[in-house]
Amino acid sequence: MSPSPEKLMQYLLMLRNSGVTDKRVLHAMGLIPRDPFATGAFQDRAYEDTALPISSGQTLSQPSIVAKMTQALNPGPRDKVLEIGTGTGFQAAVLSQLARRVYTVERFSKLAQSANKTLNNLGLVNVTVITADGSMGLPNQAPFDRIILTAAAEDPPANLLAQLKTNGIMVLPVGQSSTVQTLIKITKKEIGLDYEELQEVRFVPLLSGLA
Numbered sequence: 718m719s720p721s722p723e724k725l726m727q728y729l730l731m732l733r734n735s736g737v738t739d740k741r742v743l744h745a746m747g748l749i750p751r752d753p754f755a756t757g758a759f760q761d762r763a764y765e766d767t768a769l770p771i772s773s774g775q776t777l778s779q780p781s782i783v784a785k786m787t788q789a790l791n792p793g794p795r796d797k798v799l800e801i802g803t804g805t806g807f808q809a810a811v812l813s814q815l816a817r818r819v820y821t822v823e824r825f826s827k828l829a830q831s832a833n834k835t836l837n838n839l840g841l842v843n844v845t846v847i848t849a850d851g852s853m854g855l856p857n858q859a860p861f862d863r864i865i866l867t868a869a870a871e872d873p874p875a876n877l878l879a880q881l882k883t884n885g886i887m888v889l890p891v892g893q894s895s896t897v898q899t900l901i902k903i904t905k906k907e908i909g910l911d912y913e914e915l916q917e918v919r920f921v922p923l924l925s926g927l928a
């Protein structure tokens with residue numbers, strides 16, 4: 718069920734007040750309903766700015782964080798984007814509105830299947846969900862214009878940096894899973910990497926191997 722116009726307006730205002738100023742990102746957030754990505758009773762809280770529990774002990778990220786990470790990633794209409802940590806598929810759905818192609822990788826096959834179903838139901842045909850260990854990246858589709866991780870790594874994974882194009886951008890939370898992490902934006906230059914710290918965040922850890 719899509720939200721009422723009032724609820725949607727409130728949600729978009731909340732996103733704007735939290736620091737999301739990019740009109741394309743706000744537009745994409747408005748086009749993707751969040752309730753189909755929430756589980757059972759939590760669908761009632763889909764338009765609140767809160768993370769929600771999903772199956773396999775994982776979480777649907779807070780919408781303002783999804784929007785801010787999308788804003789930092791700044792995907793363009795011709796871009797091929799890689800997301801590590803599909804979860805519900807919500808972040809991938811938002812990216813699908815801004816990029817040409819989205820590949821999203823999840824280590825729990827149950828979550829990947831459920832995300833795939835939700836994305837199909839919404840008719841989002843430019844997203845491909847893959848069950849794999851995302852810390853290896855996706856070598857057969859590399860290189861990518863943009864890479865986003867929605868699980869926290871202790872350091873930016875070298876495999877993923879290697880699959881990022883020159884002038885490409887990677888956004889990820891870094892830090893130990895038990896503490897507050899830092900959201901960072903890495904720009905790959907001709908020579909070297911540019912790091913920008915964005916804000917404190919809390920994500921589940923990036924784990925290796927299939928679940």
Ligand code: SAH
Binds near residue numbers: 804806925926
């Ligand atoms: N982006 C999601 C929320 C992410 S929760 C959404 O929009 O709903 C983080 C997800 O990362 C979890 O589902 C977890 O299983 C997954 N994950 C953790 N380590 C991973 C890895 N190495 N490869 C792929 N997925 C991983």
